[in-house]
Amino acid sequence: MRICELRQKEVINTCTCRSLGCPIDIEFDCRTSCLSALVLPGPGRFCCLFGRDEFIIPWECICQIGEDIILVKIDEEKCLCEN
Template sequence: MRFSELSGKEIVDLNNGERIGTIGPTDMVIDPNTGKIEGLVIPKGKRFGKAKEEFYIPWTSIRKIGPAIIIVENHNSLKTT
């Protein structure tokens, strides 16, 4: 899967089925020492064209990437930046 294919997918919490948001413009965080993906930074809500807040989803929290949704575990542990 290409990174660009994540765009438009909904993010859903595995534990309670809550819709967290939809992936739009997203940044990927990569460990420069290992080259491994650490997580995704996803903007949520916009004001004057800028994100009001951002969520960091650790790559280890992603359980499944399907055709339309991304299932994450431990939504409560996701960080707001």
């Protein structure tokens, strides 16, 4: 699978049954040559004037990658990272 194919898949949190959006980036571990995390846009801040947060989803939290969706099991508050 190519990275561009991952960017077209919708990410669903199985804990809340909520759509988190589509990946915008990945984190890559140079030491192990493996993907370490998916990066997704987070919820907007106050009136979207002050930027956006990001969800950093560790690779271990990915349950399944299907044709159209990626199922993850995360605590959204712990995976939210401020920019």
